[in-house]
Amino acid sequence: MSNLQIGLAIAGGVVLAAVVAHGAWNSRRNAPRQAKPEPTGTTPQTQLREPALDGDIERDTQPMSLPPVARRSAMDSLIxxxxxxxxxxxxxxxxxxxxxxxxxxxxxxxxxxxxxxxxxxxxxxxxxxxxxxxxxxxxxxxxxxxxxxxxxxxxxxxxxxxxxxxxxxxxxxxxxxxxxxxxxxxxxxxxxxxAHDAQLGFTIRARDASWSPGYVQQNAAHLGFVAGVIPGRMVLPASTEGLAPVLVLSFDPQAALAEDPAQSAIRDIALHLDVAQVDRSEQPFVRMREVAAALAQTMDGVVTDDNGQLLNAQTMDVIGSELEILYDTLEQRDLAAGSLLARRLFA
Structure with missing residues (x-):
């Protein structure tokens, strides 16, 4: 074999190796991001489950004249x-x-x-x-x-x-x-x-590489979320056990149910706040902003509304101000957000 043929063979091998390497790199780049192994001795938070809620949530109030020692009825003439x-x-x-x-x-x-x-x-x-x-x-x-x-x-x-x-x-x-x-x-x-039923939703969209269900669950768990009872759902529990969750995080349930979830590609997740169901003292909107920002930063995503429009700090501030007015209005009507009456009415 001549020197020229040897040179061409070597060059061909280098090009082939480069093509293979580029293909492997591109495949890794486009594959859904995977959860990282948890440190030894720790229990992944995703093993926790969403608490069951009492189906009949009612407030102790008195609807009629009762003996002075009687406990107030669960019914309320307001609703x-x-x-x-x-x-x-x-x-x-x-x-x-x-x-x-x-x-x-x-x-x-x-x-x-x-x-x-x-x-x-x-x-x-x-x-x-x-x-x-x-x-x-x-x-x-x-x-x-x-x-x-x-x-x-x-x-x-x-x-x-x-x-x-x-x-x-x-x-x-x-x-x-x-x-x-x-x-x-x-x-x-x-x-x-x-007129006063507010339900807020943020969407976190991947900038580049998609996410696997495990990757989403792991990052959400680090922020306090636990697995929900429905596939593709996680919740941030309230500070009081048994109450409605502060926030709900959801993604494609088909991805969570796939035979090999690691290969499922998720490009967006949703954060949801049911305002009337969550006590004002939980600061749910502040926490919603913090969670959205943290997930977007950690997972290389952006925060948008349902229509894909980017949500900036100014827009968030306006929403927060409007929510404070809503909270005040509900309280003036004896239907404070997160109260048992409000949870019954807005259900």
């Missing part, structure tokens, strides 16, 4: 229609077993929560009827409004039918508020709620 149910005859008592047997099969009237409480003669508390207890009276309530809209005439009629059936079964007589007045009150409350 509930309340019907009293008086037992027929003085000194009558209904057992918890009888009350439970007479309860309707569902706890809704249309799309509105429906509840029945009994006045416990031993504990002097209003409570959901329980076996082994004795009750001297009852009351039924249906919520005036929620995110499904205002209580309407059909739902009110269903409330009346359910309550009357319960009363008939225990030999009692219900007394209902006037339907048209309550429906009008429901519409007014729904109008207020609709």
């Amino acid at each position: 509930d229609v309340i019907a009293t149910i008086a037992l027929d005859g003085p000194g009558m008592v209904v057992s918890g077993e009888a009350a439970i047997a007479a309860m309707p099969s569902t706890r809704r009237a249309g799309t509105k929560p429906f509840a029945i409480e009994g006045y416990n003669l031993v504990t002097l508390n209003w409570e959901v009827p329980a076996a082994g207890q004795r009750y001297g009276g009852f009351q039924a309530g249906v919520q005036l409004a929620n995110r499904s809209g205002a209580l309407n005439e059909i739902e009110y009629s269903e409330f009346v039918v359910k309550t009357q059936a319960f009363a008939d079964a225990i030999n009692a007589t219900p007394e209902f508020p006037e339907m048209l007045e309550e429906v009008a009150r429901a519409r007014e409350l729904d109008q207020f709620a609709s």
Whole structure:
């Protein structure tokens, strides 16, 4: 082989090696970023799970005249229609077993929560009827409004039918508020709620390389997020156990459910704040800004709105100022963000 042929062979080999190396580098560059191994002796925070929430979140308030020692009812006339149910005859008592047997099969009237409480003669508390207890009276309530809209005439009629059936079964007589007045009150409350129902969303988009689910989860866990009950969802828990999460982080659930999640490419994740559900003292918007900025910096991304427009500090400041006004308005209406009443109404 001549010197020329040897030179060409060497040059060809160098070019081939360069092509292979460039292809490998490009492949690594475009592959989803992966989670890094956790330090030995630590437990990844992503193994924690989103806490279960109580489905019936209610505030202790007093809807009617009660004995001075009685605990206030879970119902509240601010957002509930309340019907009293008086037992027929003085000194009558209904057992918890009888009350439970007479309860309707569902706890809704249309799309509105429906509840029945009994006045416990031993504990002097209003409570959901329980076996082994004795009750001297009852009351039924249906919520005036929620995110499904205002209580309407059909739902009110269903409330009346359910309550009357319960009363008939225990030999009692219900007394209902006037339907048209309550429906009008429901519409007014729904109008207020609709005008003050704020839900904020930020999107963090990858600048260059995409992210694997594990990479997203690891970085979010370092900021206090825990795995949600739904694939592709993580939550930042409230400071009080059992309350709604401060923030929700979500990404494509299909990526989380893939056979090989490490190969799933995620190019954007969403941060969500349900304003009315989170107590003002949690400083949820401040934390939302901090989380978004931290994730964008760590994961090489940018923070945008739902339409892909970059969110700068000035825009964030304006949103924060408007939220303070909203918080004040809700508090003036006795529906402070994060309160049990607000969580019921904005649900």
